[in-house]
Amino acid sequence: MSETRSGGGRPPSVECEVEGGVGVIRLNRPECLNAVDGALVEELGEAFDRVARAHAGAVVLAGRGRAFCAGHDLKEPAADPAELPARLERTQDLTRRIRACPAPVIAAVHGHAVGIGVELALCCDLVIAAEDARFRFPEAGLGLSITNAASRLLPLLVGPLKAKELVLLGEPVDAAEAHRIGLVNTVVPAGALMDAALERAARLAGQPRAATALAKEALTAGTEQGVEAALELEVRHALRTERPAALFADPVGASRARDAR
Template structure:
């Protein structure tokens, strides 16, 4: 078993499977620019490896709790930062190996987007999904404007985005957000990944490419539109105000 660890993302190889772990458990794996950079770097390593499948999961009590609003506002080039985030979805979908999201605890905002960008999604019984962006004055990213309606239908997708209510694991399965609800998402994801890794790699890649061909032909346009929308919301006063309230809110 080979292990690579950065400050925010860990990578290990075992039984022909690459396990990529978001590794900010003290912050429920909330997204900061360093995590995005590390995740892209680890996925690039996976692409060049002989792993037959990939598991994406989170350390600690959650998969990923979304953007870390307790961090100071990111400076620098907003377009570059947003496009860097969009690249996570692109890289996951460009990998020759299928990627299985093993979701436990929170998969909120960007966390839900990471999960739904994967090829398969397994949810632990305590998993919760939500898209709170509209309530925070933000816009969705990660290609979710294209992927979510495909999974749940356009009307339900609008409900999830506009109301921002949390969806538990059982409801996520009923809606088609996840493949299955299981007691241990990581263990089941590893079992599924090992089974996939035992199949001829070229056949697995071709199956993934064939199924994604129709979806991804429109995904790039969705990702670009999301960047345009995110740039608009990035400078909105309401975003700064809601983030400041969150940063100064007394911990429960």
């Protein structure tokens, strides 16, 4: 099964296919390093719904082009401030949908993973990084707020002190250091990233799916209460930052701006 979504003649922001029991979801805005706008948020949520309906045994989340995801698209027209709470909730809902996906989700990260790009990887069950991967949380320095339960999931992986260092200072972390501190499971050569992710996904899809799904559910449940509280707190914080409307580009305004160029 292969499905994509687009509107108004533009390419889809997210590609989705399921073959051999493995779902592959790719962020597809390579011209802007897969920066996140409102359309990508919507399409990514729909993609996870599709792989769940297809009963995929495992899912790989990757990015087209030179990067996994370079964060929020700050170059596009900002969202209407009146719509920001709803947009924030839709983005936070990505965490819920990824974590609720019955199949294990593997993030295949290459190039830049910035801000929400790292947060999307944190939502996944396993993270495989290419040697050229670079992780960074620049939000505090940009007057923005972390989202997608990073305030809960990041300290669980790397510890509270390291999490504060990464978020407050916003310094980049290379793949080797990300592996050392527990941010990723394994590091592979850049050219071997998708093969490694698909090999692990095929292995997971070949296991008894009910048992695998139950194991994921049980392990996720251990942090779920804290995650929901983190998602709600992050929305409140995001609405109080210096540039809340810049968190999410307006896909309609962005389309009009491109047409005017």
